[in-house]
Amino acid sequence: MGQKKKESLNFIEQLIERDVKEGKFIKIQTRFPPEPNGYLHIGHAKSICLNFGLAQKYGGECNLRFDDTNPEKEETEYVNSIKEDIRWLGFDWGPSAYYTSDYFERLYQFAVRLIEKGSAYVDELSAVEFNKLKGSPTEPGKESPFRNRPIEENIKIFEAMRLGAFQDGERVLRAKIDMSSPNMHLRDPILYRIKHLAHHRTGSKWCIYPTYDFAHGQSDSIEQITHSLCTLEFEVHRPLYDWLIQQLEIYPSKQTEFARLNLSYTIVSKRSLRELVEGHYVAGWDDPRMPTISGIRRRGFTAKSIRKFTEIIGVARRNGITDVALLEHSVREDLNKTAHRIFGIMDPIKLIITNWPLDYQEVMMAENNPEDKTSGTRELPFTRELFIDRSDFLEDPPSPKKWFRLGPDREVRLKKGYIIKCTGFKKSENGEVVEIYAEYDPNTKSGQDMSGKKVKGTLGWVSAPNAVSAEIRMYDRLFLTENLDKIEDDFKTHLNPDSLTINNKAVLEPSVRHAQVGDQFQFERIGYFRVDEDSHYGKLIFNRTLALRDGWNKRNN
RNA sequence: UGGCCUAUGGUGUAAUUGGCAACACGUCUGAUUUUGGUUCAGAAGAGUCUAGGUUCGAUCCCUAGUAGGCCAACCA
Numbered sequence: 001m002g003q004k005k006k007e008s009l010n011f012i013e014q015l016i017e018r019d020v021k022e023g024k025f026i027k028i029q030t031r032f033p034p035e036p037n038g039y040l041h042i043g044h045a046k047s048i049c050l051n052f053g054l055a056q057k058y059g060g061e062c063n064l065r066f067d068d069t070n071p072e073k074e075e076t077e078y079v080n081s082i083k084e085d086i087r088w089l090g091f092d093w094g095p096s097a098y099y100t101s102d103y104f105e106r107l108y109q110f111a112v113r114l115i116e117k118g119s120a121y122v123d124e125l126s127a128v129e130f131n132k133l134k135g136s137p138t139e140p141g142k143e144s145p146f147r148n149r150p151i152e153e154n155i156k157i158f159e160a161m162r163l164g165a166f167q168d169g170e171r172v173l174r175a176k177i178d179m180s181s182p183n184m185h186l187r188d189p190i191l192y193r194i195k196h197l198a199h200h201r202t203g204s205k206w207c208i209y210p211t212y213d214f215a216h217g218q219s220d221s222i223e224q225i226t227h228s229l230c231t232l233e234f235e236v237h238r239p240l241y242d243w244l245i246q247q248l249e250i251y252p253s254k255q256t257e258f259a260r261l262n263l264s265y266t267i268v269s270k271r272s273l274r275e276l277v278e279g280h281y282v283a284g285w286d287d288p289r290m291p292t293i294s295g296i297r298r299r300g301f302t303a304k305s306i307r308k309f310t311e312i313i314g315v316a317r318r319n320g321i322t323d324v325a326l327l328e329h330s331v332r333e334d335l336n337k338t339a340h341r342i343f344g345i346m347d348p349i350k351l352i353i354t355n356w357p358l359d360y361q362e363v364m365m366a367e368n369n370p371e372d373k374t375s376g377t378r379e380l381p382f383t384r385e386l387f388i389d390r391s392d393f394l395e396d397p398p399s400p401k402k403w404f405r406l407g408p409d410r411e412v413r414l415k416k417g418y419i420i421k422c423t424g425f426k427k428s429e430n431g432e433v434v435e436i437y438a439e440y441d442p443n444t445k446s447g448q449d450m451s452g453k454k455v456k457g458t459l460g461w462v463s464a465p466n467a468v469s470a471e472i473r474m475y476d477r478l479f480l481t482e483n484l485d486k487i488e489d490d491f492k493t494h495l496n497p498d499s500l501t502i503n504n505k506a507v508l509e510p511s512v513r514h515a516q517v518g519d520q521f522q523f524e525r526i527g528y529f530r531v532d533e534d535s536h537y538g539k540l541i542f543n544r545t546l547a548l549r550d551g552w553n554k555r556n557n
Numbered sequence: 558u559g560g561c562c563u564a565u566g567g568u569g570u571a572a573u574u575g576g577c578a579a580c581a582c583g584u585c586u587g588a589u590u591u592u593g594g595u596u597c598a599g600a601a602g603a604g605u606c607u608a609g610g611u612u613c614g615a616u617c618c619c620u621a622g623u624a625g626g627c628c629a630a631c632c633a
Contacts, residue, residue: 193631
């Protein structure tokens with residue numbers, strides 16, 4: 001049927017389609033190259049969806065490659081969490097993951113080839129001298145006195161480096177390019193450094209390790225990556241990326257940069273996230289307030305909504321800051337269609353239906369999700385004593401046009417139950433309302449209401465004798481500042497002190513008794529919640545994923 | 558005394574590659590609603606950073622300027 005408006009392509013898709021048209025390759029090959037030194041976050045999700053998504057869209061493949069060239073920081077723990085997160089996001093990297101460390105021998109041979117061409121040399125400057133000669137962006141550098149060592153000697157020393165003849169830092173292998181280049185990365189960049197450290201995969205086999213610049217592009221080339229996508233800050237590396245491939249005469253992978261994701265009220269820097277974890281500002285990498293994939297998963301954001309989000313924000317070369325509202329919208333959109341509804345009362349107050357028989361219980365039926373007719377129904381016991389939310393009653397409410405809820409002599413519907421009229425309330429000696437009294441209208445039963453009565457307000461409720469209590473962890477944004485990129489001081493001073501409040505008085509309808517870890521619900525009129533893994537026998541713990549949009553609160557704040 | 562990149566409503570992206578700026582989110586109305594949710598209808602909001610130039614015509618091409626970002630780790 002009617003073709004929708006022609007979809008517009010982002011600049012990378014345009015590039016790919018142009019390349020396809022020109023017949024540059026058989027099929028596209030992308031890769032997602034995380035360094036296994038931390039947990040993946042929402043920013044990585046953008047890259048994952050981009051790389052895997054492009055491969056899917058154009059019938060190519062996307063490799064998962066662990067960029068593990070620095071044994072100082074990398075650990076197997078991270079390899080596993082990264083795999084889990086990518087799988088959860090819904091992507092598949094085929095039969096096996098790749099590791100830059102698997103290429104160490106080939107990379108070493110590449111280095112030898114470069115030396116043989118006279119395009120690399122062993123330097124023995126101290127770090128201080130090295131930096132002095134490097135110059136600055138506005139001042140050209142100077143050549144090292146070791147720059148013109150004979151090729152044979154370079155090869156011998158490089159071999160000796162591999163064999164462990166030197167201590168860390170005593171020698172480095174450098175590319176011989178141009179010490180006066182305005183691009184700092186072309187001023188004889190370091191290709192290999194000595195680190196007498198065990199590597200998480202190669203153990204103690206190596207004591208020299210390639211740097212990013214000498215590992216990444218070469219690994220791309222080995223895997224015949226057609227489109228090597230990375231973030232903007234690697235732009236200045238591209239001339240070096242190309243230079244090395246050209247010198248080595250290997251497969252010409254092409255690097256294309258795009259803007260990384262910045263989110264309002266959110267910090268997405270591995271270093272800062274680590275600081276939050278190690279300083280115990282949060283409970284761990286998977287704390288539901290963290291923007292890590294594991295954190296937002298635990299919080300209750302769905303993989304589908306993350307994918308949708310990355311689609312919505314697109315990809316470009318402009319650096320900006322994305323409003324978290326876009327993310328939250330994607331999450332609500334998905335959850336609205338999938339989450340079963342239940343009644344939950346965050347701040348219970350007793351409501352007594354005075355004209356209801358003392359021990360009588362009636363079972364009401366409610367659909368699990370009005371947005372999904374196949375979702376089935378559940379039973380709700382209705383009794384004389386109920387709980388409603390304290391915020392749904394006002395002793396002296398504004399006009400009925402402004403306030404739809406309960407107040408003296410006001411009528412509301414108890415959703416899926418009856419219309420009730422407030423007949424009174426009881427206060428404790430310190431003036432707090434402790435009980436509300438009402439009468440129900442037997443002609444107004446949900447689904448068979450013949451009364452013709454119209455009420456504006458509809459309240460959630462829970463049968464008091466059947467109520468299930470639970471711990472509700474109310475999460476809010478971790479930071480109070482919108483743009484954390486712009487701050488001058490310590491980012492931790494911008495933490496929201498109320499990012500987590502724990503509610504232990506909440507009561508839920510009895511149907512949740514069977515809820516399992518990972519189950520997600522919409523507490524009607526409140527928000528989306530997910531059963532946390534900290535739950536245990538006899539105690540349900542819920543994380544608030546997000547509050548529902550609230551037009552009323554907005555108007556009245 | 559530098560080099561590279563970027564600049565479109567509040568935010569993120571579009572604009573058939575030169576034909577008087579579109580979509581999503583957000584905001585605001587109104588309708589519907591047994592969730593102040595959802596859904597539906599509608600509105601406001603940019604004349605495309607500035608100044609020149611090329612052109613019949615510029616968001617798009619050129620020049621200069623301005624603003625922002627990135628670059629001097631034996632990190633990635």
